[in-house]
Amino acid sequence: MLGLSVLAVQLAPSQAQASAGLRYQRGYYVTNGWYCYGWSNGAYHCTHRWHSSSGRTISDNPGWVPNGGSNAAKTSSAGRTVAAMSRPLRGPNRYPWGQCTWYARARGGAQLNGLGNAKDWFRNAQRRGLPTGYTPRVGATVVLQPGVHGTSYLGHVGHVERVYGNGSFLMSDMNWGGLGRVTYHVMPMGGGISFIY
Numbered sequence: 001m002l003g004l005s006v007l008a009v010q011l012a013p014s015q016a017q018a019s020a021g022l023r024y025q026r027g028y029y030v031t032n033g034w035y036c037y038g039w040s041n042g043a044y045h046c047t048h049r050w051h052s053s054s055g056r057t058i059s060d061n062p063g064w065v066p067n068g069g070s071n072a073a074k075t076s077s078a079g080r081t082v083a084a085m086s087r088p089l090r091g092p093n094r095y096p097w098g099q100c101t102w103y104a105r106a107r108g109g110a111q112l113n114g115l116g117n118a119k120d121w122f123r124n125a126q127r128r129g130l131p132t133g134y135t136p137r138v139g140a141t142v143v144l145q146p147g148v149h150g151t152s153y154l155g156h157v158g159h160v161e162r163v164y165g166n167g168s169f170l171m172s173d174m175n176w177g178g179l180g181r182v183t184y185h186v187m188p189m190g191g192g193i194s195f196i197y
Helices: 013-020 100-108 118-128
Strands: 006-009 027-031 034-038 044-047 050-053 056-059 071-075 081-085 141-144 156-163 169-174 182-187 193-196
Touching (some): 100 141, 100 156, 100 169, 118 141, 118 156
Antiparallel strands (some): 006 044, 027 034, 034 044, 050 056, 056 081, 071 081, 141 156, 141 193, 169 182
């Protein structure tokens, strides 16, 4: 358990509002003391640990997913996570909603469309000329090969939220804990793990 102060709501907006006292809105917004990002499918993801600085809304929760599609997390010297646009989102997400591939594409940008099953993403990204490697970086797409940390025969993909001094990293993903559910894992580096930058 990471002990993160994060609320991920996968109910219909009216159900979510009734259950959590929050109001769905597409994109970034603040409601009832929560800083949220609303997905196009009606789900939203929120944290109540945030502040404003120089006209920007900044999350104080390093595990929060500022999921504005391609928003990467930038960590300041104070260890805060700041939402910042980094990759183009143009074009539809061509993966099935709720799957790890849909989430990784939503976080990583349109260049990740059409890479196939998760296990094939690294190889297909290299063929496409996308930058790849074996070192975790904040904002990168992580690719787990089948069987790594219990992944299925299709592999698994996610998003790097934070990198730690010992080489491990915090990964957010979807469908590890159930269809459409965003979860977080501290992952040690090892064989079968690669990254798309």
